[in-house]
Amino acid sequence: MNRRYMIPLLSTFVCWGSVYAASKIALGTIPPVTLLAMRYLVAIPALFLLLKIRGALRPVEKKHMGTIAAIGFTGYFASFCLQMLGINRLTGSVSSLLGAMNPIFIPVLAALFLGEKLTARKVLCVAVSMTGVTVIVGVGGTADVPGAALMLLSVFLWSGASIIIRRLRGCYDPMQVAMMSMIVALPFTGTWAVIELQTNACTLTAGAIAAVLFMGLVGTATAHSLWNYSLSKMDASFCSMFYPLQPLTSSVLGVLLLGEKITASFLIGGVIICCGIVAAVASGRDS
Numbered sequence: 346m347n348r349r350y351m352i353p354l355l356s357t358f359v360c361w362g363s364v365y366a367a368s369k370i371a372l373g374t375i376p377p378v379t380l381l382a383m384r385y386l387v388a389i390p391a392l393f394l395l396l397k398i399r400g401a402l403r404p405v406e407k408k409h410m411g412t413i414a415a416i417g418f419t420g421y422f423a424s425f426c427l428q429m430l431g432i433n434r435l436t437g438s439v440s441s442l443l444g445a446m447n448p449i450f451i452p453v454l455a456a457l458f459l460g461e462k463l464t465a466r467k468v469l470c471v472a473v474s475m476t477g478v479t480v481i482v483g484v485g486g487t488a489d490v491p492g493a494a495l496m497l498l499s500v501f502l503w504s505g506a507s508i509i510i511r512r513l514r515g516c517y518d519p520m521q522v523a524m525m526s527m528i529v530a531l532p533f534t535g536t537w538a539v540i541e542l543q544t545n546a547c548t549l550t551a552g553a554i555a556a557v558l559f560m561g562l563v564g565t566a567t568a569h570s571l572w573n574y575s576l577s578k579m580d581a582s583f584c585s586m587f588y589p590l591q592p593l594t595s596s597v598l599g600v601l602l603l604g605e606k607i608t609a610s611f612l613i614g615g616v617i618i619c620c621g622i623v624a625a626v627a628s629g630r631d632s
Contacts, residue, residue: 354575354626355440357568359588362594364564365437366446366602368429371556376545377429379538380407380557385527387561392524395566397420401518405525412512417529420506436605441595442615445495445588448622449474466624474621480614519576520569527608586627589619609631 371380396402405413432440452467478493506526513522577582593617599605 346356350575350578353534353571354579354584354587354591357571357575358405358590359594360563360571362441362591363598364560365432365441365566365595366598367439367556367559368432368440369599369603370553371553371560372429372433374546374548374550374553375557376538376547377433377539378426378534379539379545379547380560381425381429382531382534382538383557384560384565387558388565389527389531390564391562392520392527392569395570396521396524398516402521403517405408406516408428409513409516411602413522413525414529416506416509416513417526418533419509420502420503421526421530422533423531424499424502426537427495427502431495431499434489435496437599437603438592438607438611439493440496441491442592442618443478444500445591445622446474446497446500446618447504448588449506450501451507454504454508456502470621470624472621473506473624474618477614477617477619477621480617486582489553519573523565523569563604572625582588586623588622592619 368380375383393402428440428444431443435443449471453471456462456467478497510522517525572584596605596607596611596615600607
């Protein structure tokens with residue numbers, strides 16, 4: 346494997362990890378769901394432009410409309426709204442760590458809805474990672490329990506959306522699927538944002554605007570491009586092995602930019618969760 350392929354792969358998770366720090370900055374003056382709607386308003390045009398430049402934009406077939414609607418509502422509306430509400434209650438470090446647990450939930454949902462084999466090893470991976478969550482939010486933990494619950498539900502819904510996305514494998518560029526799903530989610534997210542703004546103040550400071558632009562352009566458009574490029578050059582199982590780099594990035598940025606403190610419970614729980622993630626990905630590769 347050419348080592349230069351590792352640069353975009355590692356950059357993907359750095360981009361995703363940095364989104365949590367940017368979110369915390371923006372959430373200082375922008376309500377959570379309103380922030381998500383703003384992110385989509387930046388990301389959708391950026392993804393459209395990238396697809397046009399690459400010549401990868403395809404007409405959507407009618408038979409796929411329902412699938413795209415399900416992905417948009419479940420993943421990009423419900424899951425991401427819960428994610429933003431969770432991030433609003435947690436530190437960037439904890440929310441990113443919990444948000445990186447997709448490789449844990451996907452095998453379980455794939456077994457339930459796709460008939461894929463759920464091995465004892467995969468069940469053990471789930472148990473290990475949930476033990477790590479318990480360490481972080483349980484006895485001696487410092488994380489907000491409702492916030493952690495919102496994040497875990499968000500990850501569960503996103504894992505479900507990822508299962509649905511498999512139905513479109515090979516039909517459209519993944520970036521187009523993401524863009525179309527955001528378009529589906531935007532009216533729902535926008536409606537919630539309008540309701541949210543009736544009782545929550547929104548101030549567009551220079552820092553908040555910069556954070557929104559960063560989330561849309563770097564955390565979404567750029568990260569999707571780098572991820573798709575990495576998947577075109579390397580196996581998905583190998584690429585997924587680097588998920589723990591996401592919370593590592595957010596933890597470093599949380600300390601440097603947000604003044605967050607890394608507690609012993611976070612370190613211990615984080616190591617346990619990352620072990621579960623790596624083992625889950627390795628289990629999927631071996632099966």
